[in-house]
Amino acid sequence: MGGKNGREGNMPGIVPTRHLIRKMQFSAKSTGSVAPAMHRYEQLAAEWAEGIERGTLRPGERLPSVRQTCQARAVSPSTVFQAYAVLEERGWVEARPRSGYYVRARPSRPGPPPITPPPDTGPHPVAISELLVELLGSTRDAEVVPLGSAFPAPELFPFEALARCGARAMRRLKPAHITGALTAGDEGLREALRHRYAVQGVALHPEELIITHGAMEALNLCLQAVTQPGDVVVVESPAFYGALQALERLHLRALEVATHPQDGVDLTALETLLQRERVAACWFMTRFQNPLGALMPTERKQALVTLLARHGIPLIEDDVYGELYASAERPPPAKAFDGAGLVLHCSSFSKCLAPGYRVGWAAAGRFGATVARLKMMSSLSTSLPAQRAIADYLQQGGYDRHLRHLRHALAESQRRALAVIDESFPPGTHPTRPQGGYFLWLELPPQVNALALHQRALRHGISVAPGVLFSADARFTHHLRLNVGHPGDARLEPALRWLGAEVA
Incomplete structure (x- = not known):
């Protein structure tokens, strides 16, 4: 390349x-x-x-x-x-x-070329919610092969152990703790999270950490804390559709910056945008970006934080996949290089431990008090039983063991899926080869209409996420995002082979 x-x-x-x-x-x-x-x-x-x-x-x-x-x-x-x-x-x-x-095995076909820079049309409003509701509703059907889903297989998570931890923690709960944990969150959980940040070299001020109703609430609150309606927010291209939805809801304008499948955000292009436009914030995934799976190299993360600090621009770091690395060592988040309090780091347990519990958090830097106030004005608090269950589970010491098993299962599933794609899809197909997470991004031959392919696949009992979901202007018309995080589902490989035949 x-x-x-x-x-x-x-x-x-x-x-x-x-x-x-x-x-x-x-x-x-x-x-x-x-x-x-x-x-x-x-x-x-x-x-x-x-x-x-x-x-x-x-x-x-x-x-x-x-x-x-x-x-x-x-x-x-x-x-x-x-x-x-x-x-x-x-x-x-x-x-x-x-x-x-x-x-590393040399793949039989090359990975995707660098993403084509988005058209230089300047910031623009976002309107994708209607399309999202229509396309993603199919992933709720258990009979449909979940290649378009946003979650890994539920069988990968310790729900029984979490239930036992929740029952034990609630029996020990003192009534005073119920009101004491309202906005900031359960202190036991917050302490466990501060410890995990410290292991990554990130020292958090206690007041900047707020427990939220999943990562999406954390991200939305952080976005509200640093923007006003009409502001410009830089997002990746392709971008996580949840980010585009949040901009649409808050009446913000999206400015897309080219993002490489391996290196993440193009820093040269980003600096050009910052010099040209008045930008209120950036919303990026630096670890295993959805949909590309890109892991920004450590030195580039540091350069990103330095660049944004020089311009005084907050970075909302969406990091829900950060624990799903396939390497022996955890890559640091951009938050590890934040000396100015401008990185608002958001994550949750939804993709790595407890889907459905809806427990997330924001480490909001200098904006912690603002995010806490917005939390109090909106949802007030996060479910205490869910928080206590996760806090107790973390205290039992099994979390890292669970993560090792999860990472191994996802890495093996990705390896098998890539082998099937290499065998079954025609020339002109370029899959990403991420270093973690469970998404693959496929660039298909230019003549393929991914939206029409999605509709044919759904009639065949297969869900996929067409590329048009991942851009404010419905680009990526011949691209797919595939969820390969279902290692025990025997339907996945036949579904991939069917898709390859349809593309051919």
């Missing part, structure tokens, strides 16, 4: 060895001195990358274990892990839970 993103070589998203080595070296120009030799982990990563490029290490082959490498190379485990991290970040290898690091 060439062009402005600097990609080349045979594997989409891969940085060739010579570029990898060049990136690892210090710039003599910037330091004013001769560039020193690479660190040991950089040398190790470059050596493995060269082996992959030459074919000595083949796709699917397991890299040497940490213990083997430490013994053979006389290096520390941290050196080996740093080398793995470099290779993973550059796209050469992938981590498989409880198994190790493997050379």
